[in-house]
Amino acid sequence: MTVGAETFAEHITRRPAATGDTAEATRRGAQLDALLGDPHAPANPHGLTNLLAADARHRPPGETEWLLARAGLGAEFVPVAHGGRLTRVDLLDRVLRPVSRRDVTLGYRSGLGSLLAACAVWTSGTEQQRASTAALLLGGGRIAGAPQNGPARGEIVARPTTGGFRLDGRGEGIIDGNRADAYVVHARTGPAGTPHSDSVLLLRAGRPGLRILPGPLATGLRGAPCSAVELTDCAAPDRALIGGVGEGVALGLRSRQVGDCLVPGLLVTASGTALHSAVRASCEGRSDGIAHRWQGPLAGVFADLLACDSLATVAMRALSLLPDRAQVPAAAARYLVPGVLRENLEQLTSVLGARGHERDSARYGMLGRLMRDLPAVAPATSAADCQSVIAPQLRELAERSWFAEDMPPPGLFRLCAELPAFDHRLLTAVNRGDFLASTLLASAARVASVRGIGGQIGVLSDLAGLCVGELRELRERLLEMPAPGAGEYPVAAWCALTDRYALVAAAAAVLGVWESQDGSDPFLAAPAWAVLALIRIVGRLGLRAPEPPADVLETVRNELVRRQRGHISFDLHAAVATW
Known part of the structure; x- marks a missing residue:
């Protein structure tokens, strides 16, 4: 791949690091947190009481939306080159977490x-499209996306005409589409089921022949209901085309990577709120912290959150540092994280007991709310889409990359290290390597070299070795499978292999993040959380995992209580929040 006259590697090297961006994004996130105020204060118009009340009425929290708009949140979604504040996806994540x-x-x-x-526009749009989209978002406007054509999503067909296209059809599942000022639409322009079947167009609302139809009353995401776009002989000029004719599938694979890792990170944050509720409930009326019977389950959920955050955050950082190798990690995060979080939320309902059914309670109501919203944010179709991204590439990665690729730059895992600015245009439709596999091998080898220390390090070395063994077995099984297009495609087998790969990828992310700690956070620098996270991952792989050592559970439990009492978030950033 080339960028102008430079090679891809030269372009990456010459892009300047955005010095100080991490501190600035952290500051903006803290400002938003303070602006929104104490979520548990009943009189706070932006608190959980009012958010839950608006949800019960199937209404958006208009006053809070207005506050965020006035604070300039829209600029966070527009690249700096077009007048916004978007420099990197992992920094956008920090701003949005409050x-x-x-x-x-x-x-x-x-x-x-x-x-x-808008990611499609930032990825392949013309300068005019990028500028008009930026102006729309900076002015408080909204853009909605119609998903790619499919049996459950409807189909839109675009017929070439002189100077443009004529569109007919219907696209389903457009979140908050009734309030959008423009739409990014996937339309079929070639034979269905081929790599060049679709094209992507940017359409303004109000265009003749374009109608937005209300969807059914939503169970989840009540404040952002789904709708459908119906197109009837709708004319679109050539300048509406994003990228080239027939590039819709590839553009979708490239532009979706931002959401594939950003959404899981934000879901981890939301799940942290539910964990806060459960820890609070388990500590009520006790001076010695968490009730004994809940220590194991709550520590396990905490370790899972940190593992999920590791995978999502590393994938976000790879978008800036390794954009040609970010697609599969991002898809793995989008595939794995919602399922793990769903299991965790079910565990937390046991801890909360009857309190978990207090849907209007600011202290406990967000657990039930998130359990209801999670399937809407991460539907089964999304998981299937992620599998369809990962599975066709696994065999080639196993053959050419695993056990052969060098370690990625260490800054990838150092969460406060500055990175090059993110450029959507550098994203690729096919992964060109697997830095998580190489990370797993290198980390496991380093931990094994000090295994003689014993204790938690010894357990961590054993767990890392099990994950390496799983990667080796995965490679053997993949090389026995027919390559995509070279014979019968055993869907069930590929889905199982994809599931196992995602777990191994999460283990690699955990090891990479743990090894890269600088000691500023003693808890994350210690191995206890990584040990418990890998025990949970190894268990999900169906391998025989050791029981968590007593000192591991004690360390994680103490951190749970410390963060609960200190109003600190249950993620990698450990941010002090207005709780």
Whole structure:
């Protein structure tokens, strides 16, 4: 791949690091958190009481949306080159976490949905399209995306005409589409089922022949309901085309990567709110912290959150540092994280007991709310889409990359290390390597070299070795499978291999993040959380995992209590929040 006259590697090297961007994004996130105020204060118009009340009425929290718009949140979704503040996806994640900590739906309505739709424009749009999209978002406007054609999503067909296209059909599942000022639409322009079947167009609302139809009353994401776009002999000029004719599938694979890792990160944050509720409930009336019977389950959920955050955050950082190798890690995060979080939320309902059914309670109501919203944010079709991204590439990665690729740059895992600015245009439709596999092998070897220390390090070395063994077995099984297009495609077998690969990828991310700690956070620098996270991952792989050592559970439990009492988020950033 070339960028102008430079090679891809030269372009990556010459892009300047955005010095100080991490501190600035952290500051903006803290400002938003303070602006939204104490979520548990009943009189706070932006608190959980009012957010839950608006949800019960199937209404958006208009006052809070207005507050975020006035604070300039829309600029976070526009690249700096076009007048916004978007430099890197992992920094956007830091800014948005205070919003997601309160309400996932609020994040969608306040601009996240527009960003996910606009990614196609930032990735392959013309300068005019990029400039007009930036002006729309900076002016408070919204963009919605119609998903790619499919049996459950409807189909839109675009017929070439002189100077443009004529569109007919219907696209389903457009989140918050009734309030959008423009739409990014996938339309079939070639034979169905081929790599060049679709094209992508940017259409303004109000165009003749374009109608937005209300969808059914939503169970989840009530404040951001789904709708459908109906096109009837709708004329679109050539300048509406994003990229080239027939590039829709490849463009979708490239532009979706931002959402594939950003959404899981924000879901981890929202799940942290539910964990806060459960820890609070388990500590009520006790001076010695968490009730004994809940220590194991709550510590396990905490370790899972940190593992999920590791995978999502590393994938976000790879978008800037290794954009030609970010697609599969991003898809793995989008595939794995919602399922793990769903299991965790079910565990937390046991801890909360009857309190978990207090849907209007600011202290406990967000657990039930998130359990209801999670399938809407991460539907089964999304998981299937992620499998369809990962599975066709696994065999080639196993053959050419695993056990052969060098370690990625260490800055990838150092969460406060500055990175090059993110450029959507550098994203690729096919992974060109697997840095997580190489990370797993190198980390496991380093931990094994000090295994003689014993204790938690010894357990961590054993667990890392099990994950390496799983990667080796995966490679053997993949090389026995027919390559895509070279014979019968055993879907069930590929799905099982994809599931196991995602777990191994999460283990690699955990090891990479743990090894890269600088000691500023003693808990993350210690091996206890990584040990417990890998025990949970190894268990999900169906391998025989050791029981968590007593000192591991004690360390993680003590951190749970410390963060609960100190109003600190249950993620990698350990941010002090207005709780």
